[in-house]
Amino acid sequence: MSTFTTSDGTEIFYKDWGPKNAQPIVFHHGWPLSGDDWDNQMLFFASKGFRVIAHDRRGHGRSEQTDVGHNMNTYAADVAELVEELDLTNAVHIGHSTGGGEAARYVARAEPGRVAKAALLAAIPPLMVQTDANPDGIPMEVFDGFRSALAANRAQFYLDVPSGPFFGFNREGAEISQGQIRNWWRQGMMGSASAHYQCIKVFSETDQTEDLKAIDVPVLIMHGADDQVVPIANSAEKAVKLLKNGTLKVYEGLSHGFFATHPDLVNADLLAFIDA
Template sequence: MPFFSARDGTSLFYRDWGNRNGTPIVFSHGWPLNGDNWEKQLVFFANNGYRAIAHDRRGHGRSDQPWEGNNVDTWADDLRQLIEHLNLKDVLIAAFISSCYPYMEAKHFTANGQDGKGVPSEVFDHFRDTMLQVRADFFIEVPSAPFFGFNRPHVTKNQGLIDNWFQAGMLASLKAVHDTTYSWQLDYTKDVSELDIPTLVFHGTDDQVVPIDTGYAAAKLLKNCTAVFLDGAPHATPDLRADELNAELLKFLEK
């Protein structure tokens, strides 16, 4: 299996699928999952002539579980090192999919003069406390309800997705999944507003994890943005709305 070593010696696992001479598209997963979460996208783009790549972030999946480095700056540096390791050129990595950027905490909407609905600070405290006390129970509760939207009356629960999410979450380092929650409380306005490359924002309007208002805020800040807001879609669009996501990504990339 392919691994590479980051500068601090951390071994990181990655998938490198499709046409090695094709345009590379790189996917970076979220909490508390790993690169397997992008399988539907990896297969789709590999079948369409792209070189499709996804790694397991440090502390997740098959990668090492170091005590330090569970923060945005280190994740970005790890990703840059992967790109350098594979000698990738003209890499496509320009989509915010159900993303927490530029901010998701309620206080940042207020601080930035936005009327959007953010996540109260006590929710993040609850996540951290519950993970430390009863991680297994919590990692059943999250996919069973808000992550996939299975708590909505019109949605049919898929036990396989719940079990797969639980397995990925429990495979990850407790330290990593705990520390990651602090990154959700930061304000990335400056970083997002400075991006001038074409960028896709893809967000479900019924996202119960990262509010849709975060997607709206990103679309306003980005200088060169294509925004797709899926009516009624949950947070887990790569799983539950994969066909629509793949089609929008392909259309965006082929412009």
């Protein structure tokens, strides 16, 4: 099992597949999941000759269940230390949801030469929660509900989310995959309840406006038009306007977890972006 220890003593698990001299692709998973959420993409891009890497965020998956460092700065710093540990250059960083926020903060601050491009899928930036400056954001009561549900019965909550809005399985005519629901639950229950609880504040209240403005490399924003978790109007449509070199790709009718429900479509679009 591959792990490294961060400067604050936290053990982080990661997967590293493919030729070590190939262009690296680093995947950043969403809440409350793990690097396993990218299995389909990792297998696809490994088969295309890339080096593919995915870590489990601190407190998530197989990484140490620490209850400290749950903020976007530390998440990004952990990525920077992983990149240094593996000496990655010219990498493509791909992040989903909370992982999109993590990727954006890392890329905005990365050392020159470390990053070639980035892709943000159903990502949280610039800011999820409703504030005076973000009046069309999601009301705080929604995130308070997440906290209450997690604290009351995390196991049931982690069935309800993938069974409903995450994959769009609550929509009429949806093709429901029990395997995807169970895999979501499996990944979630591997992690720390404390880390997951704290991370709700991170993904909902972190303002990443300045991160997006600071990114110099090309960025592909991919978002499902029917995202019930991170609504497109409050995220992708705002984010692309803040980027220096951003492109928005919208998937009509698709959900928050569109890369998992439609991997062939998404993988082809990601490959075209990387190869361009």
